[in-house]
Amino acid sequence: DAKTTQPTSMDCAEGRAANLPCNHSTISGNEYVYWYRQIHSQGPQYIIHGLKNNETNEMASLIITEDRKSSTLILPHATLRDTAVYYCIVRVASNLNSGYALNFGKGTSLLVTP
């Protein structure tokens, strides 16, 4: 799987948009970008994933650059409960023949402040 690079930590004011960047310059054409977050000692929580198009769900938006070498996770209106470690993970999609574990890197520790 391609390696990812994320900032170690970021701050965001409550109510503002949190933009979390991720570099994955060695990503392959069949690799997806997944985002998970982990609130202190809880199980990692799936946020969103995408291949090349931008994606949006009820939690966040994922913007992937055209060359797919980087992406940004956007939490549109951050709340205190969004304080967590955010992991950007690049991985081939599993199929009926093969499954692929998640390779968690260091992640970004996001602190949302009042």
Next chain:
Amino acid sequence: AAGVIQSPRHLIKEKRETATLKCYPIPRHDTVYWYQQGPGQDPQFLISFYEKMQSDKGSIPDRFSAQQFSDYHSELNMSSLELGDSALYFCASSSRRVAETQYFGPGTRLLVL
């Protein structure tokens, strides 16, 4: 919606004892993954199962074994426990037939004294 269930949530053992952790996947999920997260570390993949067969192996010590049963629940068996085995153990489940997004359970916190 139903989530991944793990039991027990907390476990305290002595060195050289054994421990069994259980994972109940989301209904209709066919794949189970086990991850270990040491203090201050990121989750590390241990082992996975698909349709009751071992699918992939990560950094799982030889002292650990796991299996997936006919009802798709999985158990992680840990023997000759060491102090360094103290960690959070997460189970995740997914369906290879649909999207294959992994959903995690709340974890089991194991403390070895």
